[in-house]
Amino acid sequence: MLVSDTVLGRAPIKSGFALTAFGLTLLFTLMEPESSYGLNFFQRLLFWFLQISAALLGLMFASYVTTKMPPKQFPLYLLLLISGLLGAVLVSPIFASIDYWFPGLEDEPDSWVDMLDQKGPFFRVVSEFLEVTPGIITLWFLINIPLLLKVTYKLPNEKDNTPERHSRPKTEKELELEKRKKLKAEFYERLPKVLGRDIISISSELHYVNVKTTKGNTLILGALNQIAQVLDDEGILIHRSHWVHKDHVIRVHISGSEAWCEMPYGAKLPISRSKRKLAKLYFGNETKVGNETKVDNAKS
Structure with missing residues (x-):
């Protein structure tokens, strides 16, 4: 999650979330991925802000749900995968709605996933889930790199707290x-x-x-x-x-x-x-x- 000692150092959750959402929004806006092709700069900015914010909120909620599972029964990478999948399930309807609000994104279907999208609202959500899940899970693993690398906060040991010299030994x-x-x-x-x-x-x-x-x-x-x-x-x-x-x-x-x-x-x-x-x-x-x-x- 967006907390101290992960991606943003010591930033509190509220400011950490805002900084992460803003940074990723600007990055994707400038990169102009295929999913936002056809939109002008300000449309892309709004599109990616909605997408990134929804994704982060979904992942944070999924992470909270996952913490209720017995941690010792599942390895960390599996817990991250489960919470990432749950996050993708939660945000897929939102992503599908966002795409619907930007008619400039409509194009001719060129894959079976695109053709699935044409069959109705339910299939549009399923299609969105299939498309965004790899990216959502990748983003979630990147955010949690400190956990995967076991870079957890540890209190300093005695070597880090060498006492100063005094005339009288303490x-x-x-x-x-x-x-x-x-x-x-x-x-x-x-x-x-x-x-x-x-x-x-x-x-x-x-x-x-x-x-x-x-x-x-x-x-x-x-x-x-x-x-x-x-x-x-x-x-x-x-x-x-x-x-x-x-x-x-x-x-x-x-x-x-x-x-x-x-x-x-x-x-x-x-x-x-x-x-x-x-x-x-x-x-x-x-x-x-x-x-x-x-x-x-x-x-x-």
Whole structure:
């Protein structure tokens, strides 16, 4: 997806999407591919802007749907292929409509796909799907090159944090605190400034982490377990896919087969069996939110 450390460095999703859409639109407009042949410059600009924007939105939605699939059951390239195909299915009707709005694109059919297009609206969408799918999938793989090359965000190791020389040697505890402080600062720098630094929860999505703050959320490349280690003084890893901030947990429920943390945005994040004991020790049976205290008397 269009997030930090992929194609656009540290650009937030909104500006990243706009920059990518604009860049690809200008590129295809100047290249004058066969699919926009016959249109003048401004018509091509509008044509490709609609096409590229629809394609990116379709791929982003398809990527979100794909994250709900069990990642360990599918290799990354297969997940990208599935989401790319789904994105092509979603945008094909839109592409067919865009072509219909530009009558200057109509020409004599010179292939069986073009002849299929002439049979009616449904076949026009099928024809569009057959034509655009290779390009959509190629674009999706190019956007996700960092994932395919495993260029994920990794916290610096100890070699990257060599302490400065002091007259008095620092203790091991002081060095660890300095290292933790620096790593935490580097993590917060990766978040868009508009979202602030008041984190509610962090969830793992494929090779990304979804960071939710009190002002919104963003996706960045990262390993949740590494980030959780750096932020362990602020919250707890309740599941291999979820970290929660101690000040934003509304209620902790652990009873029988059910265990979850209720969050301010309405979600109930699951607590894994291996983390139940830790969650009990961390939160107890009471969780304070502002001046209110909610008590969960459920016992496992």
